[in-house]
Amino acid sequence: MLKYKALSFVICTALSGAAQAENFPILKQITAQPGLLSEGAYQGHYYVPSTLDTIRWGYLPNKDAKPVLTVPSGSTVTFDTVSHEGLLEDQGRDAEKYFKSKGVKSQYILDEAKLISRSDLQHDFHKDGPHIVTGPVAIQGAEPGDVLKVEVIQIQPRVPYGVISNRHGKGTLVGEYPKHPAQADASPAHPERYGNVSVFTPIEKNAQGEYEGIIQTGSGKSIRFPLAPFMGLMGVAANTSEPVHSVPPSFYGGNIDINELGAGSTAYYPVHVPGALFYTGDSHFVQGDGEVALTALEGSARATLKLTLLKAGKDKIPGQSVQQPLAENAQFWITPGLDEDLDEAMKKSTREAIRFLNKEYGIEEELAYAYLSAATDFEVSQVVDKTKGIHAMIRKADFKEFQPQSKK
Structure with a gap:
């Protein structure tokens, strides 16, 4: 009986939070095709949506990846990314069903999230990385030995909610959390059998107009904390034909999860293949140093980035060379x-x-x-x-x- 009461409380707080979350609109896909935008608020930007033709699930682009768009150096590119949270197998692999179970109305769920989660795109929960990776974008004239400079102009939440997850075998306290054991017959049809914990977390603006995340507790009181959006995953293609798993970061960047890389920051990546083949994804609304449970507060975001090529032997490169990711802010x-x-x-x-x-x-x-x-x-x-x-x-x-x- 006590277990039933606790479960009922979690459901009620999720519904309450979702109602609060719907006080502002979502950022819908601008257009279905990558290209240069000729009108609207992003006029002059190149644009990359997250569609079945522009994403890969669980792996990063390698040297054989075909660019979804090619842009000149110095271009501003806006990416509409989709978070994997709410789409994964331990959440039912049905974004609409998952978020509706938290009280979110269908119009506040991204069409791309619904499409990706219901598609026949292959994804192995235990083998593949979780991340939905958007790109790659080729930069004209990029060659191995050059450096790609990525200036973060703006990161905007596309939806007024995110998810924080802790999964078996992952996180800092493996074997201690999650507390409920996984069952051998876990599947998207029975996501509860994975035993994993996902905390639905609405976001809203406070009296000062600043975004806050809201975790409602068993006491009925809420934890409120400020957001600081950034892209957990940015990088360039590795010079290999082998599949590149999306989880471990490396010399090419990838899932580096440095929370300093929000608006106003700049990241530098060594180019390994012609075109550089830049990609992004895994948007975080906020992350504490360590990211101890496994994920941060993760949700779909619109990332506007400026991509500039620094040519070897011609342009000034910080530290004279970049052999691994380097970053700066003000x-x-x-x-x-x-x-x-x-x-x-x-x-x-x-x-x-x-x-x-x-x-x-x-x-x-x-x-x-x-x-x-x-x-x-x-x-x-x-x-x-x-x-x-x-x-x-x-x-x-x-x-x-x-x-x-x-x-x-």
Whole structure:
């Protein structure tokens, strides 16, 4: 009887939250075909929707991937991405049915999410990555040895809700959470048998006009927390014909899950194949460092990005070269370290930070190491994506004397 009461409460709070979530409209697909937009709010942008022709489920583009669009360097591209949360097998692989069970009306569920989840697109819940990856986009003139500069202009939630999930065998506390065991006969027809936990989380604007996530608790009180949207997955194609799993990030980027990469940030990726073949997905409305349960607050988002090619030997490249992802925002340079071992990820981030300071500012390596120890925070980006991530936050203001003096 107690179990029944608890379950009923969860359902009621989900319905209540969904009603709150419907106070503002969703961002529907602009057009079904990739291309240059000639009118509307995004006039002059290139546009990529998430359709069965422009996505792949669980894998990243490799060197053999065909671009869905080719753009010149310096182009602004708007991607309408679709989150995998609410579409996966342990949620029933039926986006409309899943979100309706949380009280969301059909018109507040993306048509693309309904189409993808009901399609015959093959996806193995246990083998394949969960992510719905949009792209790739080729950049004219990109060649191996070049660097792709990706400026994040804007990340907008497309729907007024997201999902936070914890799954068996994944997350920080494997074997402790989820508490309910998985059953051998779990299937999309019986998603509850997976034993996984997905927390439906509406978002709404507060009195200041800022988005907040809302988790309603068993006491009837709500946890409210600010959003900071970013794309968990951005990158370029690896130079391989082998399938590239979407979960572990690597030297080409991918599922790097660094929460600093919101609007106003810039990421740099080394180009490995002609055209670079850029892709994105796995949009996060907000993520804590570590992403400990497995996912952040994840939901479908519209990402507007500027893609600029930095040619080897011609254009200035931060740190003189980029052999793995590098990032910056107005305040910090960000050097990731990636490894299955968190200690090794820390070492790699530190080595890259030293190399960067040496090459960018001419600082002796021993002094760079000392500076990092005294004045730089190393943050855990995530520990749940097979390859773990740590990134250094190198404060730009500390290097004012190294900047070229402007002429009066």
